Amino acid sequence: xxxxxxxxxxxxxxxxxxxxxxxxxxxxxxxxxxxxxxxxxxxxxxxxxxxxxxxxxxxxxxxxxxxxxxxxxxxxxxxxxxx
Amino acid sequence: xxxxxxxxxxxxxxxxxxxxxxxxxxxxxxxxxxxxxxxxxxxxxxxxxxxxxxxxxxxxxxxxxxxxxxxxxxxxxxxxxxx
Amino acid sequence: xxxxxxxxxxxxxxxxxxxxxxxxxxxxxxxxxxxxxxxxxxxxxxxxxxxxxxxxxxxxxxxxxxxxxxxxxxxxxxxxxxxxxxxxxxxxxxxxxxxxxxxxxxxxxxxxxxxxxxxxxxxxxxxxxxxxxxxxxxxxxxxxxxxxxxxx
Amino acid sequence: xxxxxxxxxxxxxxxxxxxxxxxxxxxxxxxxxxxxxxxxxxxxxxxxxxxxxxxxxxxxxxxxxxxxxxxxxxxxxxxxxxxxxxxxxxxxxxxxxxxxxxxxxxxxxxxxxxxxxxxxxxxxxxxxxxxxxxxxxxxxxxxxxxxxxxxx
Numbered sequence: 001x002x003x004x005x006x007x008x009x010x011x012x013x014x015x016x017x018x019x020x021x022x023x024x025x026x027x028x029x030x031x032x033x034x035x036x037x038x039x040x041x042x043x044x045x046x047x048x049x050x051x052x053x054x055x056x057x058x059x060x061x062x063x064x065x066x067x068x069x070x071x072x073x074x075x076x077x078x079x080x081x082x083x
Numbered sequence: 084x085x086x087x088x089x090x091x092x093x094x095x096x097x098x099x100x101x102x103x104x105x106x107x108x109x110x111x112x113x114x115x116x117x118x119x120x121x122x123x124x125x126x127x128x129x130x131x132x133x134x135x136x137x138x139x140x141x142x143x144x145x146x147x148x149x150x151x152x153x154x155x156x157x158x159x160x161x162x163x164x165x166x
Numbered sequence: 167x168x169x170x171x172x173x174x175x176x177x178x179x180x181x182x183x184x185x186x187x188x189x190x191x192x193x194x195x196x197x198x199x200x201x202x203x204x205x206x207x208x209x210x211x212x213x214x215x216x217x218x219x220x221x222x223x224x225x226x227x228x229x230x231x232x233x234x235x236x237x238x239x240x241x242x243x244x245x246x247x248x249x250x251x252x253x254x255x256x257x258x259x260x261x262x263x264x265x266x267x268x269x270x271x272x273x274x275x276x277x278x279x280x281x282x283x284x285x286x287x288x289x290x291x292x293x294x295x296x297x298x299x300x301x302x303x304x305x306x307x308x309x310x311x312x313x314x315x316x317x318x
Numbered sequence: 319x320x321x322x323x324x325x326x327x328x329x330x331x332x333x334x335x336x337x338x339x340x341x342x343x344x345x346x347x348x349x350x351x352x353x354x355x356x357x358x359x360x361x362x363x364x365x366x367x368x369x370x371x372x373x374x375x376x377x378x379x380x381x382x383x384x385x386x387x388x389x390x391x392x393x394x395x396x397x398x399x400x401x402x403x404x405x406x407x408x409x410x411x412x413x414x415x416x417x418x419x420x421x422x423x424x425x426x427x428x429x430x431x432x433x434x435x436x437x438x439x440x441x442x443x444x445x446x447x448x449x450x451x452x453x454x455x456x457x458x459x460x461x462x463x464x465x466x467x468x469x470x
Binding site for chain 3 (some may be wrong): 342346351357460
Binding site for chain 4 (some may be wrong): 004006007008010022056059060061075078079080081082083
C-alpha cells in the first residue's frame with residue numbers, strides 16, 4: 001500500500017510518499033503508526049507523539065482502531081490547521 | 084410636544100406628525116397612548132391594540148411606563164420589521 | 167476601529183464595503199458579510215416598501231453598533247440599511263464585521279442583525295404581484311427570541 | 319441548490335462568488351460571506367505557506383458541505399480554500415451560504431468554517447519576518463470545541 005505524509009510528518013520523515021509493506025500483524029491504523037515509528041530515527045521522530053497523529057484511509061479520516069485491510073492509500077499527518 | 088407616527092399607526096391616523104397638548108394627568112408614554120386613542124375614530128383604530136404600540140421619546144425606545152415630561156418628540160409605531 | 171452606518175435609498179456594494187474595512191490592514195483574520203435580500207414569496211410579492219424614522223434609525227443603529235464594539239474585539243463594523251421601494255432579488259440590508267478571529271466576527275454580525283430586526287425603526291409594507299394592496303409585514307416572534315439570546 | 323468547492327493557489331473574488339449564488343433568484347433572503355485572511359501577528363509573520371492533501375481536501379470539503387446542506391435549507395454553498403504561500407492581509411478561505419432566512423445562512427457558514435478548521439487537510443507553516451525558520455501552526459483546542467458544538 002502507499003503511505004503518504006504531510007506537514008511535520010512529511011518533513012521529519014523526509015519524503016512525501018512511499019510504498020510500504022507492513023507484516024501480517026499490522027491490522028489497524030494505530031498498528032501501522034507504531035510499525036512505521038520503528039522504521040528508523042526519522043520515523044521515530046515523525047511519530048514520537050502517536051496519539052496526535054491523524055490517519056486517513058483512501059482519503060477518509062479514520063480513527064486509530066480502523067482496519068487497514070484493503071487500503072490503497074494511507075495518509076499520516078498532524079492535526080489540521082486550515083481555514 | 085410633537086407626536087410622530089409611522090407605518091400602520093401613521094396610515095390609520097392619516098398624518099405623519101402633529102403637535103399635541105395632552106392634559107396634566109397624562110404622565111407616562113402609556114397614558115399618552117390612551118389619551119391619543121380617545122381623540123377620535125382614526126386614533127382609536129391606530130391604537131386599538133395599545134400593548135403592541137412602541138414608543139420612542141426623543142428618538143430613544145422607551146417602555147410605556149416612561150415619563151413624558153420634557154419630551155420634545157414622541158414617536159408611536161408598531162413593532163419594527165426592518166433588517 | 168472603523169464604524170460606518172448609512173441609511174440610504176440606493177443600493178450598496180457589499181464587496182466594496184468589506185474592502186474598506188480590510189484595506190491596508192494586516193491584523194484582521196476574519197470578515198463576515200451579511201446581505202439581506204428581498205424575497206418574492208413564491209412570486210406573490212412585487213416589491214417591498216421600507217418606511218423608516220430617519221433620525222432615529224441612524225442613531226439607534228449607532229447604539230447597537232456601539233454595543234457590539236463593547237462586546238467583541240472588532241476591527242471594523244459597517245451597517246447599511248436601505249429605505250424606499252425594493253424589488254425581489256434586491257439587497258435591503260448589509261452588515262460587515264471584521265476581527266482578528268472568526269468567532270467575534272460571526273457573533274457580532276448575528277448580534278447586529280438580531281438587534282436591527284427588533285430595534286431599528288424600519289417597517290416593511292408589501293406590494294403584491296396581483297395588484298391587490300399588501301399589508302404591513304408582521305413582526306416575527308422568532309426575531310424577538312433571537313435578540314433575547316444576547317441579553318447581558 | 320448550487321454547491322461550488324474549489325482548492326486553488328490564486329486569490330478569489332468573494333463578491334463575485336456571492337453574486338453567482340443569488341443571480342436570477344428571488345427566493346434568497348440571506349447571504350452570509352466569510353473571508354479568512356492571513357494576519358501578520360504583530361509584524362512577526364512574513365507569510366503563511368499552506369500545504370494540503372489535494373484529492374482529499376476537495377472530497378472532505380464536499381462531505382462537510384453535504385452535511386451542511388442536509389442540516390439547513392440552503393439555496394447555495396460555496397467554499398474556496400487557497401494553498402501555497404499567502405502574504406499578510408491576503409485572503410485564505412471563503413465560505414458563502416445563501417438561504418431564505420438568516421439563521422440558516424449564519425449557522426451553516428459557522429458550521430462550515432468550524433469543520434473546515436478541524437477536518438479539511440490543510441496545514442499552515444509560518445515564514446517569519448526576521449528570516450528565522452517558522453514552525454507549523456499548532457492546532458487550537460478552541461477549534462475542536464467549536465466543531466464539537468455541532469455534534470448531532
